[in-house]
Amino acid sequence: MLLSHNSTVTAATHEFILLGFLCSQEVAILLFALFSLIYILTLLGNGAIICAVWWDQQLHTPMYILLANFSFLEICYINSNVPNMLFNFLSKTKTISYNGCILQFYIFLSLCATELFFLALMAFDRYVAICRPLHYPTIMTRKFCGTLVSACWVGGFLWLVTPATLVSQVPFCGSNIIDHYLCDLGAMLAISCVPVPKTTLTCSTFSAVILLVTLVYILVSYSLVLRAVVQVPTGSGRKKAFSTCASHLTVVSLFYGSIMVMYVSPGAANQPGMQKFVTMFYSIVTPLLNPLIYSLRNKEMKIALRKVVCKV
Numbered sequence: 310m311l312l313s314h315n316s317t318v319t320a321a322t323h324e325f326i327l328l329g330f331l332c333s334q335e336v337a338i339l340l341f342a343l344f345s346l347i348y349i350l351t352l353l354g355n356g357a358i359i360c361a362v363w364w365d366q367q368l369h370t371p372m373y374i375l376l377a378n379f380s381f382l383e384i385c386y387i388n389s390n391v392p393n394m395l396f397n398f399l400s401k402t403k404t405i406s407y408n409g410c411i412l413q414f415y416i417f418l419s420l421c422a423t424e425l426f427f428l429a430l431m432a433f434d435r436y437v438a439i440c441r442p443l444h445y446p447t448i449m450t451r452k453f454c455g456t457l458v459s460a461c462w463v464g465g466f467l468w469l470v471t472p473a474t475l476v477s478q479v480p481f482c483g484s485n486i487i488d489h490y491l492c493d494l495g496a497m498l499a500i501s502c503v504p505v506p507k508t509t510l511t512c513s514t515f516s517a518v519i520l521l522v523t524l525v526y527i528l529v530s531y532s533l534v535l536r537a538v539v540q541v542p543t544g545s546g547r548k549k550a551f552s553t554c555a556s557h558l559t560v561v562s563l564f565y566g567s568i569m570v571m572y573v574s575p576g577a578a579n580q581p582g583m584q585k586f587v588t589m590f591y592s593i594v595t596p597l598l599n600p601l602i603y604s605l606r607n608k609e610m611k612i613a614l615r616k617v618v619c620k621v
Contacts, residue, residue: 329489351600354597354600355380355599355600359380359381361614362613365612372435374451375434387592387593411473411492413492419469423465425519425520426461436531436534468519475512476498485500493588524561567590568591
């Protein structure tokens with residue numbers, strides 16, 4: 310039986326209502342059209358990068374292979390939450406099953422953790438390429454690169470096993486209305502029957518550790534890169550080195566800047582409107598911007614993308 314927006318349950322909750330964006334039906338249709346466009350452009354942009362790297366032999370290097378894998382991750386990432394959000398814009402019930410909600414929570418945050426690992430891996434690639442250029446071909450072999458990529462995926466999904474298990478044990482017996490457009494940590498814990506400080510602390514700790522460790526690693530890597538670039542004798546060499554790092558640093562700034570507001574402490578942005586906005590930025594906007602950031606600042610990628618367009 311479907312539940313109305315004002316209903317509550319006295320027994321264990323079997324389904325939730327994702328409240329999403331409170332607006333009229335006309336505005337909901339406009340938002341549906343807007344986010345549908347963003348969704349399609351994100352798929353096309355990241356798909357184009359994958360095709361460019363696949364078809365252009367000159368891009369079969371570790372840096373571009375990692376970029377293609379990162380674009381594939383972005384496609385998975387946006388598919389973990391946007392299709393359901395689009396459906397709810399046109400749905401009258403906006404319901405999601407309990408198991409479906411826990412699964413969405415696990416997959417969405419696992420992909421988020423995987424992206425953090427990927428950003429750290431891409432910083433490692435730039436460090437080796439600039440600080441140890443003579444050893445780069447022997448260090449970043451195709452086999453080693455594949456191993457690192459696999460480790461990012463496995464590590465991201467293993468990292469969220471404990472938080473997802475703890476959230477699945479949280480008692481939900483009151484309101485079943487989640488004031489969000491997806492099953493996010495803070496919004497879910499806000500409707501638990503009783504306070505769950507241990508679960509909140511553990512989830513916050515897991516989030517803070519992966520955020521801070523990967524961020525510190527990226528900052529240390531780029532401090533070493535900066536020191537090496539300063540020592541490059543020619544201005545053109547420095548410009549090329551800065552250019553290869555600028556795109557990655559821009560993506561890191563956008564992603565980390567928004568995500569740290571949410572997951573270092575779930576109570577840091579406890580206003581539902583702010584939660585939705587910040588989550589929307591790092592889960593929807595950044596996957597859209599990333600292909601533009603990487604392609605506009607990279608001459609080789611521009612040429613490869615032109616070839617893709619011509620083939621299409």
